[in-house]
Amino acid sequence: MQLALGRLIRAPTREDPLGGLRLDTAERARLAALADSPGFRCTVKAQRSWCAGRAAKSAQLTLSLRPAEERQRLLDDWVNSGGGTPSFFTAEAAAFLEFLAERLPCPSHALTVCRVEQATLRARDGAIRFAVPDRSWLDAPDRVLRAGRYAALVPFRAAPHLLLAALEGQPLPPISPTITPVLFGPGLPGLSRLATGEEMALWERLRAPQALSALWREGHPREAIATLVMAGVAEYGE
Amino acid sequence: MSDRSAALGSIDSGMVVQPLGIGLPYFASLPSELYARELLNFVEITPETLCRERRDGTRVAIELLPDKLERARQVCGALPVAVHGVELSIGSAHGWNAAYLEMLDAFQAYWPFRWHSEHLGFQTIPGEGGATLNVGIPLPQPATEESVRIVGERSTAIQRRYGVPFLLENAAHYLADLPADPEIGDEIGLMREITERSGCFQLLDLHNLHCNAVNHHIDPFDAIGRMPLSRVVEIHVAGGSWHDGFLMDAHDGRVPERVWDLLEYTLPLTQSVAGVVFEMLDEHAVRLGVQAITEELIRARDIWRSCRPG
Numbered sequence: 001m002q003l004a005l006g007r008l009i010r011a012p013t014r015e016d017p018l019g020g021l022r023l024d025t026a027e028r029a030r031l032a033a034l035a036d037s038p039g040f041r042c043t044v045k046a047q048r049s050w051c052a053g054r055a056a057k058s059a060q061l062t063l064s065l066r067p068a069e070e071r072q073r074l075l076d077d078w079v080n081s082g083g084g085t086p087s088f089f090t091a092e093a094a095a096f097l098e099f100l101a102e103r104l105p106c107p108s109h110a111l112t113v114c115r116v117e118q119a120t121l122r123a124r125d126g127a128i129r130f131a132v133p134d135r136s137w138l139d140a141p142d143r144v145l146r147a148g149r150y151a152a153l154v155p156f157r158a159a160p161h162l163l164l165a166a167l168e169g170q171p172l173p174p175i176s177p178t179i180t181p182v183l184f185g186p187g188l189p190g191l192s193r194l195a196t197g198e199e200m201a202l203w204e205r206l207r208a209p210q211a212l213s214a215l216w217r218e219g220h221p222r223e224a225i226a227t228l229v230m231a232g233v234a235e236y237g238e
Numbered sequence: 239m240s241d242r243s244a245a246l247g248s249i250d251s252g253m254v255v256q257p258l259g260i261g262l263p264y265f266a267s268l269p270s271e272l273y274a275r276e277l278l279n280f281v282e283i284t285p286e287t288l289c290r291e292r293r294d295g296t297r298v299a300i301e302l303l304p305d306k307l308e309r310a311r312q313v314c315g316a317l318p319v320a321v322h323g324v325e326l327s328i329g330s331a332h333g334w335n336a337a338y339l340e341m342l343d344a345f346q347a348y349w350p351f352r353w354h355s356e357h358l359g360f361q362t363i364p365g366e367g368g369a370t371l372n373v374g375i376p377l378p379q380p381a382t383e384e385s386v387r388i389v390g391e392r393s394t395a396i397q398r399r400y401g402v403p404f405l406l407e408n409a410a411h412y413l414a415d416l417p418a419d420p421e422i423g424d425e426i427g428l429m430r431e432i433t434e435r436s437g438c439f440q441l442l443d444l445h446n447l448h449c450n451a452v453n454h455h456i457d458p459f460d461a462i463g464r465m466p467l468s469r470v471v472e473i474h475v476a477g478g479s480w481h482d483g484f485l486m487d488a489h490d491g492r493v494p495e496r497v498w499d500l501l502e503y504t505l506p507l508t509q510s511v512a513g514v515v516f517e518m519l520d521e522h523a524v525r526l527g528v529q530a531i532t533e534e535l536i537r538a539r540d541i542w543r544s545c546r547p548g
Contacts, residue, residue, distance in 0.1 A: 001380060001417055002331050006363035006373045030417070039412035039453070042484045046412075047375040085374035087325060088291035088300075125290070128303060 001027075008035055009047055010082060051084025052076070058093030058121075061167055062100055062114040074100060093121050107157050109172055119152035119184035119192070123232075126150020126186030130232055137236060138226055141213035144237035145225070147206040150186045151233040153195060155179035160194070185233035198224045202234070209237040253403050255353060255471050257546065258318055260539045261515040262531070265523050266306065270313040272528055277535050280318040280352070282515050283310065285345045286325050286338070296369060300325070300341040302348070311349060320472065320513065321345070321354040322441075328392050328406070329360040329379040332370070339399070346400060352512070353471055354396070355405035355441040358389065358429060378411035381418035381428040386435065393438035405439045405471050406432060410446035410478075410487035412453060425450075426464045433469040439510075440469045444500045445476035445487055445517070452485045458500055467508040475501055475538060476517040490522040493534055498541070505545035514538050 007017040008031065018031065034040055052075045056063060063071045078084060078099055086092050097118040104111040126149065137143050156163060158173040160182060166172045181195040183203070195203070202220050206228075215225060228234040259279030262272070266287075273281060288306040292299045325338045342354070359379050365371035379385045389406070397404040408429055422428050433440055442465065451458035475498070477491030493516065505511060516534045518526065 002329075002360055002377075003363050005377060006360075006371070009373055009375065009377065010371070030415075034413065034415060037414060038483065039414050042412045042482050042486075043375065043377075045482065046486065047373070051374045082371075085372035086291070087286065087372070088289070091291045091293055128290070128305075 004031055005034075008040075009044055010085070011080075048079050051079045053084075054087070054092055055079065055084040055096045058096050059100055059114065059117055062097070062104075062110055062117055064167065065110040065113055065172070066104075074103060077103075094118065097121070107175055109157065109163055109166065109175070112154060112156055112158075112163065113167070115152070115154045116182075116184075119154050122150050122152060123184045123186050123188070123191040126232060127191065130186040132187060133229055133232075133236060135226065135230065138212065138222070138229060141211065141216070143212050144209045145206055145212060145215065145229065145234050146209040146237040147203060148185055148228075148232045148235045151231075151235075152184045153200065153203045154182050154184065156182055183228075183231075183233055185228070185231040187231040188233070196224070199228060199233075202228060206234055253397075255403055255510070255512040257511070258352070258513045259542055260535055261320065261472075261513045262535065263322070263515065263517060263523075264310055264314060265518075265520045266309065266313075267520055267524050268531075269528060272531065273313050273317065274315065275532075277532070277539055278317065280320060280513055281314045282320050282322045282517075283314075283349075283351070284322050284324055285342060286323065287520070289341060291337075296367075298337045298370075300337045302341060302344055307345075307348065319349060319351045320515075321351045322407075322515075323354065323356045324376075326356045327360050327362045328356050328396075329358060329385060329389050330362045331360070331384070331388060332362070332364040334392055335362070335370075339396070342400070351400075351402060353403040353405055353439070354400055355407055355472060357409055358406040358425075358432070359409045359411075376409060378409050378413060378416060378425065379428060380416050381422040381424050383419050383422060385428060386422065386431045390432045390436035390438075393432060393436040397436075397438055403439045403471055405441040407441040407443050407474070408446055410443070410449040412484050412486075414454060426461055430464070430466045433466045438469075439471045440466060441472045441474060442470045442504065443474040443476070443487075443517070444497050444504065445474065445478060445489075445493070448494070448497050448500065449478060449485045449487050458496075459503060462500070462504055462507070467504070468510055470504075470508050470510055471512050473501065473504065473511055473514045474517045475514065475534075488522075489517055489519045491526070492530060493537075498537065501538070501541055502545075505541065514542055 004018055004021055011017045055075055055078050078096055097114055101114050104114055157175045162173040181200045182192055183195040184192045198221055202224055261280040261282050262278055263282045288310055289300050289302050325335050327335050357376055359376045361373050361376045362370045393404055422431055429440055447458050475493045476489045477493050478486050478488045479490055516538055
């Protein structure tokens with residue numbers, strides 16, 4: 001009964017939410033009557049409102065850059081797919097932001113802000129247990145480095161301060177053909193800062209794990225490597 | 239202890255709870271001075287609000303966040319604490335949320351609490367491949383013998399695990415005609431059977447009762463008369479709002495007069511109540527503001543004092 005009721009609440013419009021359940025005729029009739037009651041409709045509406053509310057909270061900035069109609073459609077699509085049900089913010093937020101990123105125009109400021117919200121979430125999550133790594137390992141040529149699991153590089157299509165101002169009500173700046181890279185990492189003060197050209201090149205290289213010796217050979221500066229490692233933007237691999 | 243309670247392995251409820259008085263949920267968003275005022279006797283903490291969830295494949299862990307936990311403890315100072323959980327899903331037939339209890343073990347080690355409460359209901363169902371699916375909203379527990387057994391055994395286990403009273407909260411719901419066994423009857427019969435057989439206690443949410451009374455056309459005073467009042471350790475008062483013809487337990491406003499009436503009626507009927515909490519949701523607490531919250535606390539305190547002279 002719990003399974004049947006739970007499935008009905010989660011997906012009342014799905015063709016056969018009770019498919020595969022062993023229910024006798026009387027049980028099916030009882031559930032059909034329940035699903036047709038005002039109280040059930042009220043419960044479903046409350047559930048959907050809670051789910052949409054949780055999701056909206058996790059992507060407030062991104063959604064604020066989309067028209068109201070599209071915002072509602074994105075939230076409806078997410079809730080219809082079963083999203084919004086977990087109570088914990090982080091697990092829900094990461095999944096919803098990825099869902100949004102797949103549906104936002106590219107390039108767009110909304111997509112940039114979506115990536116910023118994702119990156120901030122990840123860096124904040126990593127910062128809880130972040131410990132500055134052992135710097136001496138950076139002298140071992142065989143040591144492997146990779147992009148940090150709690151790090152990101154977000155390419156902005158406008159000066160970051162202009163995009164921030166737009167989130168506070170100023171007009172959106174035009175999409176720039178050049179990008180401004182911003183690094184996010186659990187050990188960075190404030191979790192983010194502008195990336196240098198060297199850091200951006202290094203980040204691109206670390207999308208696949210690399211031995212330190214290879215990075216040195218390619219001319220990546222040792223100090224830039226150390227800076228990224230100490231901030232958790234890059235991390236030691238296996 | 240009855241034969242049936244012995245069958246459930248209930249603990250004797252010789253647990254004595256010292257009366258505390260008036261409590262308020264802890265919200266980081268409210269000014270910390272609110273928790274330093276004399277009109278507050280204890281704080282109700284929902285530990286999940288100080289946590290994050292981590293998933294590793296199908297394994298789920300709920301971790302306390304040290305900075306949030308430390309801040310909460312600083313703000314609440316020396317006030318006694320009661321825990322009010324929301325994630326246990328104690329009534330789910332497929333299993334409860336073990337990660338929640340593991341988190342609560344850590345919480346208790348850091349910050350001991352006077353009692354612990356949860357909602358009588360379920361909010362998870364089994365998904366594919368052994369996964370657990372959240373329904374997204376708590377649902378009422380069917381008033382069946384199976385529910386009594388499942389929730390009763392779990393309540394006994396929880397009370398043993400933490401060594402403090404475990405309370406089940408009566409839920410507000412909008413679903414009429416849920417399955418019920420004739421010998422259990424309804425949600426009040428369900429609560430009575432579980433508390434009697436398992437030795438656990440009740441958190442009587444008077445606003446939830448008020449909502450059910452309005453929405454399902456029952457007499458709340460008659461309902462109180464059928465409740466296991468000697469098992470009630472905590473009372474919630476709260477506000478709600480109307481949506482689509484239903485009065486909902488939105489915890490979004492001040493306490494309606496009817497709920498104050500119910501508090502004045504109930505308190506003299508039971509000496510076991512150790513605290514009354516004005517319950518809100520975080521987002522509404524900020525909107526309500528300190529002044530309105532203080533007024534509700536004062537009113538609750540006045541009723542408490544009139545029923546508990548000395």
